[in-house]
Amino acid sequence: MNRVPTKMEGLDEVLGGGIPAGSVVLVSGAPGTMKTSLTYHILHANALAGVRGLYVSLEQSRASLVDHTEGLGYRLEDTDGKLSILDLGTLRKKLTGSTAQPWMDLFKLYTQGIRKSFDYRLLVLDSLDALEILAKFREPRKEMFSLIHWLRDLQCTTFLLGELSTDMGANGSARTAYAKHKEEYLADGIFHLRLARQGEFGMQRQLRVVKMRGTRHDTGYHALVFDNGLRVTRILA
Numbered sequence: 001m002n003r004v005p006t007k008m009e010g011l012d013e014v015l016g017g018g019i020p021a022g023s024v025v026l027v028s029g030a031p032g033t034m035k036t037s038l039t040y041h042i043l044h045a046n047a048l049a050g051v052r053g054l055y056v057s058l059e060q061s062r063a064s065l066v067d068h069t070e071g072l073g074y075r076l077e078d079t080d081g082k083l084s085i086l087d088l089g090t091l092r093k094k095l096t097g098s099t100a101q102p103w104m105d106l107f108k109l110y111t112q113g114i115r116k117s118f119d120y121r122l123l124v125l126d127s128l129d130a131l132e133i134l135a136k137f138r139e140p141r142k143e144m145f146s147l148i149h150w151l152r153d154l155q156c157t158t159f160l161l162g163e164l165s166t167d168m169g170a171n172g173s174a175r176t177a178y179a180k181h182k183e184e185y186l187a188d189g190i191f192h193l194r195l196a197r198q199g200e201f202g203m204q205r206q207l208r209v210v211k212m213r214g215t216r217h218d219t220g221y222h223a224l225v226f227d228n229g230l231r232v233t234r235i236l237a
């Protein structure tokens with residue numbers, strides 16, 4: 001099977017070499033759990049190896065994203081034009097005259113249009129929640145399903161960033177849902193990022209591969225550490 005390596009120390013081992021090419025992967029976690037950092041790492045590292053990636057940002061401006069990721073040591077200029085950032089919010093503001101193009105159309109138009117001149121293989125949408133709010137989904141579940149199908153037809157490996165929601169199970173017990181509208185059933189893969197309590201005062205960043213179709217993977221939590229770049233390691237008791 002053709003796999004896309006994450007090129008993150010520790011994570012490709014968990015995934016048996018990487019993510020099956022063409023997968024739609026949810027990256028789920030609360031704010032600050034490094035969803036942006038993790039997916040930018042994957043795009044940056046693949047760009048260095050010559051594989052093109054497009055990062056579509058709705059949550060942050062391009063400048064804020066570049067500031068953050070350069071702070072983590074990912075220099076955009078090193079990618080030799082193989083990593084492209086689409087700042088859809090700023091772009092939409094500039095599109096004066098065209099009276100309020102719907103967000104979903106704009107997203108699809110640009111991701112598809114860019115493909116013609118910049119043949120990217122990896123795509124990040126940061127975030128699904130922002131797109132949902134801006135596009136004012138009337139039937140969220142239906143529109144989410146149709147978006148995921150549309151993304152699958154693009155035939156690149158896609159990362160959809162989002163926050164978690166907690167569903168109440170039938171018996172009243174809380175069940176962690178990795179997505180808001182059952183996208184978790186449609187997605188080929190799910191990464192869950194969290195901050196877990198460690199000791200009395202500490203917190204540790206953790207990552208778990210909840211699901212990855214076509215892959216025999218470890219399903220436990222691993223530590224997500226940032227020192228000389230991001231890496232995944234075993235949790236030490």
Ligand SMILES: Nc1ncnc2c1ncn2[C@@H]1O[C@H](COP(=O)(O)OP(=O)(O)O)[C@@H](O)[C@H]1O
Nearest residue numbers: 029030031032033034035036037038071072226
């Ligand atoms: N230069 C840095 N070095 C280490 N950690 C950083 C650095 N800059 C930001 N962070 C950490 O990254 C977090 C934000 O990560 P981010 O990828 O934006 O999360 P998310 O997208 O899940 O909200 C910050 O809350 C901070 O703890």
Ligand SMILES: [Mg+2]
Nearest residue numbers: 035036059126
């Ligand atoms: Mg983010």
